[in-house]
Amino acid sequence: MTLTYYLVLAAILFTIGAVGVLVRRNAIVVFMCIELMLNSVNLTLVTFARATGTVDGQIMAFFVMVVAAAEVVVGLAIIMSIYRTRRSASVDDANLLKY
């Protein structure tokens, strides 16, 4: 058992999040997938902090969490205002910006 296991787990979680963004249509679920990707990155940061013996990685993860919180607040507000006008939370329905 080495730290590589944590890193591989984080990579798999990140990939699952990315694929989820691609295949799910509900904007809120897409958002959740993005949160999953951020969390997997945080795991990587914490793991490397442990490996290098500094707390800088943890600080970085802390900032990621703060930014993620801010992002979620604004993102969900946007989803709500879109839903209010279009009666849909599907990312496929907001497809007017095209050729």
Next chain:
Amino acid sequence: MNDVVIGTGETVAFWILGPVALAGALGMVFSRNAVHSALWLVNTMLALGVFYVIQEAPFLGAVQIIVYTGAIMILFLFVLMMVGRDSSDSVVETLRGQRVAATVLGIGFAGMVGAGIARATEGLVVTGLADAQPEGNIPAIAESLFTDYLLAFEVTSALLITAALGAMVLAHIEREPGSRRTQKELSRARFLTERPQTLPGPGVYARANSVAAPALLPDGRPSPESYATGIEPQEIDEMARPTGRGQLGSPDAALGTLDPAPLEGPAGGDRA
């Protein structure tokens, strides 16, 4: 630099919580219901929080559980409750090839990154945080946060304020003062009309339950109030309405399911 050996306890914890986190992630992607997705995600996040604690970051572990699973996921659920379920929860893929391409690319990406990690961490020396945080995790983080990362920390506060304001602006609905109808007014509007009952639902009196089939009034005319928007009302009921006692017969016969006689009518259709 002393190489830290990972203990058996941690190994056991990893092999239990790792699959849990994976299962949570997969469950989130594959559940049809968005609420279930959120719950699966909470599962994963809790597992990650425990990982943080195990990896000598108890503060982050606590923050993960309190902020992420406590606050952010609750926010998700709130919004889910407001938005409700809709067609986007369907699992039918509308974009051709999207799923296949996403899966192939995902596997490719995981393979690439995994190979990269394997190469990069070959012979990785684990220093451990015992020297970096001699007085514990929280004092070490506090010291670093309020000295080296002070500016970033302050900027973060501006970001949070901005995000809060942005959310308010985006979610706010401008209403004329006094335009909001009270419950009293609503109930008056509902009852002091010509028809104090609820509007008929589509297909209530008809012999089809399609949205396109309008409701029929007692005299057989379609009720205009039941027309679906955007759909041409269909004349489903072409069958001659049975009249007279003999023809009505039993209640089953009145519905036309058992009595074969009306099926031979001029416009009789097979309702199988």
Next chain:
Amino acid sequence: METVLPAEGLLGWSWLLIALPLAGAAVLLLGGRRTDRWGHLLGTATVAGAFLLAVLCTVRLADVEGRSVDVDLFTFISTGELDVRAGLLYDPLSAVFALLITGVGSLIHVYSIGYMAHDPARRRFFAYLNLFVAAMLLLVLGNSFVALYVGWEGVGLASYLLIAFWYTRPSAATAAKKAFIMNRVGDVGLALAIFVMFAQLGTTSYAGVFGSVGTLAGGTLTAIGLLLLLGACGKSGQFPLQAWLPDAMEGPTPVSALIHAATMVTAGVYLIARSAPIYDETPTARTVVLAVGAVTLLIGAIAGCAFDDIKKVLAYSTVSQIGYMFLAVGLGPAGYVAGLAHLLTHGFFKAGLFLGAGSVMHAMDDSVDMRRFGGLARKLPVTFVTFGLGYLALIGFPFLSGFYTKDAIIEAALDRDDAWGWILGGVAVLGAGLTAFYMTRLMLMTFFGRARWEPGVHPHESPSVMTVPMVVLSLGSIGAGFLLVKAFPLADWLEPVFGEEHEAAHVVAPLTVGLVVTGVMLVGVLAAWLFVGRREVPVTAPVRVSPVTRAARNALYADTINESLVMRPGQWLTRALVWVDNRGVDGAVNGLAAGLGGSSSRLGRTQTGFVRTYALSMLGGAVLVAGALLAVTSG
């Protein structure tokens, strides 16, 4: 060329000669309708003032040593080695021309007051006339080839504007375009000649160019001479560019008199006379000038015999007479003075003839068809007498203007004393006979015989504002020749320009020449009387005529030749170029554009608007980047 003194006193003001008519033109053109009431008076006054100034300047000039002054004005173009000073050269040659232009110009301005009295655009007419006088004066007074070129183009513009004065007539607009374009052909030659001068000598001023003529190679000199000749041919309506001049008669008659008879068309003669130091050194170019003059002389005379349009006959007569002048200046030192003397007398009598023709047209409701004239001698006595005097002067009736000057040219041609001399002399004598024939025909058809007027035409004599200039010009027709050749010899006056008077060899005695020419002239008159005067003139031109007549009626097929040699190939070339442009150039450009448009509209299809599609491509990109990193680090 001798050193030229800088101008002092009155001569320093000689730029006013140009400025006055130019100011008149500017006031009339910019003033618009407000100047309608007095515009013609202002236009006439500026030219009359310029005439007065020219007389005073010329009188002063007679006292100046060397009889040449240079009026330095300002730097016109200064770039690199080229430093063109705008300046005037007031010497005997330009003085003579300035007097002719302003003098005849003043008379024609006065005449135009009456002739254009009923035209609503009279002010515009006077503005253009003033513009023309200013440009023409710049042409003859400029002290460099560049100044001459500016004036050259200026008179071309004025000529265009005036030919197309009645621009609502398609024929006038077409004639103006034809004149302008054929002039451009000549102007290209002049411009090239100036370029060659600058390239070889680094200067374009007369003093600079003529001072270093000796340093030029013979071929270069010949090239300059021929290019200058091309310019002169274009402006003077000489072979092969003679076809525009008769068509230019679409303009009002005073324009024909001033521009297309007396002044502008003689600019070519001025150019060659002015460039005498160049032509003196290049016999080849001079021979070409001779040939051009002789050919044009005959073409003009032959074509003049056949036309029924009174102005066209006069126009071909002008072509023919300028041919005489080219012949004269082509003879070199022996002929310059003779040619210029003929130019001056011709300016008088041909302007008078045109004014007379204008008077006749005025009387005949603007008809120009001589077949519908006849018997006008009694109805228009003043016109008849003045026109008759001009006619006699033109055909070389003894002791009138044309007699002296034309004889001088023929004598100078015969004085070459070689085969060329005999040929040229013979052509000139033959031309004199033809001139007598067609002018007598014109006189007989217009003023004698039975009246063949259109119904409803009531001829009447013109007002005195028109007849007075005609009378003055007819006096010039009578006396100018005698004055210029015998009383105050032009040769003496022009001596500073052309050097000592050429001592004539007199191969044939002048008396003999005079007798022969007069005899040939009488034969021409008699022939005209036999052909035209004896018989009734048919109202419509006979159709069954000899090939010679048909050719003459078609002006010896000049237009046909131009069309088949220049116009048709030009049109083919244009069509071919248009085809190449449409198919080749446009095709390539449009094809490229269509290709880009098509491919971009196809590429645009990838912008589906689905965020997930874009995210997929992002993931693909991330995979590629990760793969690349892996490949680089593992390598």
